[in-house]
Amino acid sequence: EITHSYAYQATELVQMLWQVQEKLSYIPTAAIDSFAEILKLPRAYVAGVAGFYSFFHDSPRGQYDIYFSDNIIEHLQGKPQLMDYLLQKLKVEIGKPRADGRVTIDNTACIGMSDQGPAMLVNGYTVTQLTQAKLDKIAELIETQTPLSHWPTEFFQVQDNIQHKHILLGEPLEEGLAIRVMLARGTDATLAEIEKSGLRGCGGAGFKTATKWAFCRNTHADERYVVCNADEGEPGTFKDRVLLQSYADLVFEGMTVCARIIGAHQGFLYLRGEYRYLLQPLEAVLAKRREQGLLGEQILGNPNFSFDIKIHLGAGAYVCGAELALIESLEGKRGVPRNRPPFPVTQGYLNKPTVVNNVETFALAARIAVYGGDGFAALGTKQSKGTKLLSISGDCLRPGIYEFPFGVSVREVLEACGAQDTQAVQISGAAGTCLSAKEFDRKIAFEDVATGGSVMIFNRQRDLLEVVRNFAHFFVHESCGFCTPCRVGTSLLKNLVEKVYTGHGTADDLKDMSHISQILKTASHCGLGQTASNHIADTLKKFPEVYRKRLLVEADFEPAFDLDSALEEARQITGRRDELAYL
Ligand code: SF4
Incomplete structure (x- = not known):
């Protein structure tokens, strides 16, 4: 039934596994056998895919499957204590379903809520601003087996927390306007505006968007694809969450503009599994756009303009935020990054030319398609045009989303969000740069501190x-x-x-x-x-x-491993007494 609903396409394997996981709470061996047989794939391949993603399990989970976000910001805000409290209250061991199968409690990496944490996922749905009182109520709802649909709706509310707007988050754009303006202006002229704007990929690498689109368009092929990377897994990042929650039309509009320019008929939004709660709302936006003639066959009555977008739900793998792993995952495989070259613009999804850009880049491209490139290029610095969304969290008075022109200094950012006595700022997530107070005059820009957008602030009371x-x-x-x-x-x-x-x-x-x-x-x-x-x-x-200050000062070296005590169990089993064996 599941394979039928996905037209027996092996590229949909991750989505099919999701269906099983959500129905049964795990993926049994029988399901792996069936998928292998029906899709004519090696069994080891299917098992390998199921085993790769952290939200897929090979044994049953609790009826209520809870993951606490283990982001450092939430950690410092008391997540470990709250998690222990719930573990004890529900009498659960971490990672193991309770004997009655009612509940499982586990850790997961950052779920994109560090501006309103501590937070957790319950059966894929986000609960923010956890307190002991809220956990008491949740424990009661679990013990009484109250369905999630009857839990207080305010538990699941996710705030946008937009603190500072500029051109991207400013006035909303009339739906379909970017497509209409692009059709009137022509694809060449629209691409020229994007080139003029100087827009660069907002994921952090900063490749020029117009160059990428032109490469893809100019690569000979019978099909091309547009992929929106909505797998923002960098700890401390949540700007895509806000764009997808409140600006989804703008993102889909940018993808449609791109499709027309490069000649693609199919697009994908790769949505991180942690944003499962956005799946239905995004599907609703897509359905509305199809009704409005902004997606599907003959867009806005143009006989030669067909394009649609599918949402692919990720399953908890940070590495899939990298485009070469994301494409593998989109094809229903393990998210192991491909070699490059070739680059996706020439050989991407199904080895066809593919543009992969992130959520923010597509949203900006839609605005540039309407207003032209000059206004955008007038903002920012010589090498970093326009504005950048920053997800700010940690030790500050006003965490949330800030849109600044490129070139803003770290010090200005700290002032804007009300940070005081700052010891260090981690820019661009765990993989990024840790700045000390001496560096706070550095600029957010590709030529200085490049970032995908995460800004985590630690004051002097924090232990780095x-x-x-x-x-x-x-x-x-x-x-x-x-x-x-x-x-x-x-x-x-x-x-x-x-x-x-x-x-x-x-x-x-x-x-x-x-x-x-x-x-x-x-x-x-x-x-x-x-x-x-x-x-x-x-x-x-x-x-x-x-x-x-943590080092053992009296020694240059201390073994990390106590061989003698590690041998003790073997000694007991064999009855040997050889205390000096390690010598
Ligand atoms: Fe995988 Fe990349 Fe790490 Fe190698 S470097 S193990 S490919 S995530």
């Missing part, structure tokens, strides 16, 4: 080693395991951070951390591994005292 530790655990969890430097390196770094954190670290350990960080940077297969040690390298350099 706690931050480093959280990021180190995050990368171990998110490494896809494909290449050794990242798979092993992230684990080694996490162990060393733990050793220092628990007071067993030595000067030698800090040297090892620097050395391993460098190996990750230079030898990893993709951007995840190449940036996974940035936070360690940055903090070792800029905040050495954070590490030094």
Whole structure:
């Protein structure tokens, strides 16, 4: 039935697995066997896909499946204590369903709510601003088996928290206007406006949007695709959430403009699994646009203009935010990043030319299609035109979304959000840059501090080693395991951070951390591994005292592993007494 509803397309495997996961709370072996048989795929392939994504499980979960967001900001706001409280209240062990099958409680990476945390997912739906009182009520609802649809609606309200608007978040655009203006102006002239605007990809890499679209258009092919990357998994980022929640028309409009320019008929929005709650509202926006003639066959009555958009739900894999992994996932595979070249603009989805841009880029492109490129290019700096959305969270009075022209200094950002006594600012998530107070005059711009938009603020009362530790655990969890430097390196770094954190670290350990960080940077297969040690390298350099004050001063070296006690179990089993074996 499920395979039939997806027209037996193997590219839809992740979506089919979602259907099973949501119906049964896990993916049984029988389902894997059936998919393999019906879709004519090797069983190991299907099992490999099911095993790759953290929201898919091979054993039953609780009727209420809860994930606490383990973002560092929420961690510092009391998430561990709240989680312990609920675990005890419901008498559940972390990660294990309660004996009566009622509930499971687990951790997950940042769910994009750090401006209104601590937050959690319950059966995929977001509950924000957790307090002990709210957890008492939730525990009661769970014990009485109250369906989610009868829980207080305010539990599931997600605020936009827009604190500062500029051109993107300013006046709303009339629906369909960008498409109408583009059709009147012509595709060449519209692409010229995007070129003139200087718009660059807002995900952080900053490739010129017009150049990417032109490459794709000029690549000979019988089909091309448009993909919107809505898999913002960088801890501390939530701007796409706001755009998709309140500006979805603008995003779809930008995708449609792109489709007309490059000659695509099919688009995909890759929605991160953590934003499951946005799936139905986004489907409703798409349905409305089809009724308005803004999507589907013969858009606005143009016989040669057909384009539609499908939503693909991710399943909890940070690496899929990278376009080369995202395309694999979109094709129903494990999200292991492809090699490049070739680049997606020439060989992307199904090896056809594909434009992959993020949510913010498409929304900006729609505005530029209406108003032209000059106004946009007049804002920002020489190499970074226009504005940037920042997701600001942490130690400040007004967390939320801020839209600033590029070139704004970190200090101005801190003033705007009411941050005081700031020790460090982590820009661009766990993989980004950690700035010390000496660097607060640096500018948010591709030529200085480039960012996908996450800004996490830590005041002087915070222990930065706690931050480093959280990021180190995050990368171990998110490494896809494909290449050794990242798979092993992230684990080694996490162990060393733990050793220092628990007071067993030595000067030698800090040297090892620097050395391993460098190996990750230079030898990893993709951007995840190449940036996974940035936070360690940055903090070792800029905040050495954070590490030094935790070191064992009397020793250069302390073993990380107690071989003698590790052998004890084997000794007991075999009855051997060889206490000096390790020598
Ligand atoms: Fe996977 Fe990490 Fe290697 Fe990237 S660097 S392919 S995430 S193991």
